[in-house]
Amino acid sequence: MLVVRPIKPQDYAALYRCAVESGHGFTSLPVDEDLLRRRIARAQEAFAREQVSEPGDEGYLFVMEETDTGEVVGCSAIEAAVGLSDAFYHYRLGTVTHHSKELDIYNALETLTLCNDYTGFSELCTLFLREPFRKNMNGRVLSRFRMLFMAEFRNRFSEVAIAEMRGVSDENGQSPFWGWLQQHFFSMDFTQADYLTGIGEKTFVAELMPQLPIYVKLLPPEAQAVIGQVHDNTRPALKMLQSEGFRCRGYVDIFDAGPTVEAEVSNIKSVRESKRLPIKIGDVAKEQSRFIVCNTQVANFRAAQARLELADDHVVLDAKTAAALQVQNGDNVRFVTLTGAN
Template sequence: MLVVRPAGPGDLDHLLELAILSGPGFTSLPEDPDALADRLELSRASFTGQAQVQDAWYTLMLEETDTGDIDGIGSVKATVGLKRPFFSFRVVNNAQSSPSLDIRLEHQTLVLVNECTGWTEVGSLFLKADRRKGGAGRLLSQSRYMLIGAQPDLFADTVLAELRGVFTPDGACPFWDHVAHKFFPMEFDQADYMTGSTDKQFILDLAPRHPIYVNLLPEPARAVIGKVHPQGVPAMALLESEGFRPNGLIDIFDAGPTVTCQRDNIRTVRDARALKVQIASEVEAELPGLISTASVAAFRAVRQKVAVEGETAVINAETAAALKVKAGDVVRVKS
């Protein structure tokens, strides 16, 4: 059985393996054991309520209960942009006209902004290649919304997700090579690492202070603005199925899109029901449902058969053991 559970300091080797597999452009998974160890400690403090609410960063692991193998990761940051800026480019449409010449033009520009202050971010969604079929990705993705729905007051009214931009098969990033690198004369990996490990002052110091006209950019850079890395297409589809939509912001390094949704309008947050557990040897249900615990501190989630009978969720003993719940406990169920 696959179970999503909180990550902690003991997961460092697993997290480092996932960071290496994720490849370039995955800012939240640097190939840095010290940074990853700090992240896992923050995750432990977040789930146990020892971190400040605004600092909380909940990291989730997808685990095979039989083997203990870790197949994927997802996360929720309670807030972004409060202690460190959260920079993006906003894609702005500018109309110009000359009535005397009967000419009207529209130009797109990229403007550096810091608009997402205080929002919640869902991110770090990554699975090993052999787990990208069979519903594992959907379980991991939706588990983040079950976490938010368990205690909504810990999260902001607006939730965002950043998707990785386009990279070529050989690892090159067209937007970085033709645009961002002109302002940040360093390797992409260095800029990516500094974004996650510093106060981002270097961005404020070096980023363009005036709008960038898209029409003046080389075609390879124009073509990838707001586009998603091929590996991120399934993640984008999952986000769209939950109600997330592009909001006109893109990443300043790889031009990947930002999508947002109001917390209470996220489909899984909205539709999951709190029910009392009943354990039975047989569960009469045609399709499995998404089931999670009802608190952040003890959070776990699975997709297994569940029969909803009034205000009761009937599950089997194996599912109860994976969730670490007993009869009479409260779980949240999304059919």
């Protein structure tokens, strides 16, 4: 059975393997031992904080584990509030107009402006599922359970959540958009810049990135073509988030120009449609619908997909799932239908 739980120090080797397998452009999971160990320690601190009145610098990092073997098969995370300790950069797409009444010429031109507009927002990030386990809706569970966690612990997160989508890059990790920036402003390749950002070394962005708005039409065609586009491997994740109500509001990544999507947490479909009820442990028929279900604990949080039998004032959960979620008769769980978002 696959269960999502908070990461532990002994999961380091599995997290490192996920970082290696995630490939280029996965900024939030760099192949760096010190940073990965620090992320694990930081997550432990976040889960250990019993009383949190408002979002701060907490980073909640989870793993998906096969309980029968103990194998970690993926990871997923939520940042409570980005940009509080490190600058959080984006390009904002905008429009400027040039108009000559005398010549009867009017041009509306798209621009890219460096900004920190998402500072303080919560972020869904670090979603990676290993290839052999990309089936049986496991990826959907590994992404959407975070919305149940935010629904259950609303005071730990901001009013708006964002997610950065990986932009277009080739099999060697080279980004057409970065190629233009590298040629004119930087002397490093995309993978190096992406890695430095991933480990928190962002000073070079403020020092070298053009500070004035960039006219999109001045970029080479191959760079223009990928602005707001996602990597092929990221399309399923983007589609899922869009079905939850996330939309791009004109912000893109400063390196690969991948889109950032956002949604008010209260309007996220899985948050809005989730329910919280006590459980009764018993037999559940195989024809019952599947749900994403989690307990209501922080440090001992658990989530999984399971079949539930719904009643007005409780849900019936089988004994194996109850044990995996670490709940007993009368304990509350939060749940949402697994097939409610496509």
